[in-house]
Amino acid sequence: MHSSKNQDDPEDGYFGxxxxxxxxxxxxxxxAPEEVEATVDLLAGLAADGPALEFGIGTGRIALPLARRGVPVHGIDLSRAMVDQLRAKPGGEAIGVTIGDFATARAAGDGEHAPGGFTVAYLVYNTIMNLTTQAEQVACFRNAADHLAPGGTFVIEVAVPDLRLLPPGQNAVPFRITPTRWAFDHYDVATQAMSSNYVEVVEGRGSYRSIPFRYVWPAELDLMAQLAGLRLRDRWEGWDRAPFTSESGRHVSVWEKAAQGG
Structure with missing residues (x-):
């Protein structure tokens, strides 16, 4: 959800x-329809009869089909440009969106759609890594916990850092190479900073775009959850609930807020 700032509104960040x-x-x-369906199945089950909150709602890839299942959805996103794409889709106008940084912004709703009223909050497709400091990631967990009702859950889908692809002395891993497009991830293992970098040639002219991230380990996320008063309930390799193993390239993790009196 990011792009070159000199081409877009700076307030949209990298997602202009x-x-x-x-x-x-x-x-x-x-x-892919099967990926979206599996994601929505899991989230709808966690939401039960309550509302869902999406951090980084973007263009509504998950929010729209989840809303069509009858789950009330609210979103938080920094990029007005992404939300404009959501609004242009059928059903997009009916989804409430708060413009702001999902690490700290509060949902601009009332009743069950206000902080403390959501049964599930979720953050998919590696978006936790768009928060480029550990402090911001910790704040995101606290923000999620503040939005959840007792017994509610916070769900994150994120890649497992693939540092095994880095031989000694190398700090970049290519992931796309074509005659006109090159893309690679750059890692700083001392700080957990990384970036995805894209070079494209169109009609003989080249362009370059770099997106910063901070990769994060599953155990580190569990500690962030603990600091926010959440406990790990489930962890799978994907939305189909396949077991998470040492060979898994990503995980879908579910943390739970204690029920009242629990």
């Missing part, structure tokens, strides 16, 4: 209009 316009990629596995 040029990225928002092409963000939905039918060729991406994240947009």
């Amino acid at each position: 209009a040029s990225v928002a316009a092409t963000y939905d990629d039918p060729g991406s596995s994240a947009f």
